[in-house]
Amino acid sequence: MSETKQHQQKNLSSREKFIQSANRGKLLANKCLRCAHIMLETIYYCEKCSGNKFDSVEYEGIGKTVTYTIQAVAPEGFEDTESYAWVVFRVDNAPFRASGFLPGVKSSKDLAIGEKVKVVGFNPNHGLILQKI
Ligand SMILES: [Zn+2]
Known part of the structure; x- marks a missing residue:
């Protein structure tokens, strides 16, 4: 009988680092070392120059x-939520947009364009979880 052992990774993956930041209300981004373009941490190659070496930069979510x-x-994992909005938001003081899940939005009366939202966590199936401020 063979035994499979899971090796604990010492270095967290980009996704894990991104999730840890999201759980602290932050957004982790990558700054390309070649052209200084800034993207979300979940992107692996620079959108501008295809470089793959980055510095990590953290923004308020x-x-x-x-x-x-x-x-x-609601999708699987959110059965307890009656309705929700999939929101694209422009991140304050950051040169990129992000998107996430905002529960409790039933109609356009519940959320205005330009309304402030913040990152409050991360769902492994659906991504960033948002809350109205
Ligand atoms: Zn680049």
Whole structure:
């Protein structure tokens, strides 16, 4: 009988680091060492120059809603949520947008474009979890 052992990784993956930051209300980004372009940590190659060497930069997970889509049926893992919005928001003081899940939005009356949202956590299936400020 063979035994499979899971090796504990010493270095956290990009995704794990991103999740840890999200759980602290932050957004982890990568700054390309070649062209200084800044992207979310979850992107592995620079969008501008295809470089793959980065510095980590952390931003406050706060921004303004740019656009959103209301989903009437919650996806798996959110069965307790009646409805939610998939929100794209422009991150304050950062040169990029991010997107996440904002529970409790039933109609366009519940969320305005330009309204402030913040990152409050991370769901492994659905990504960033947001809250209205
Ligand atoms: Zn680059």
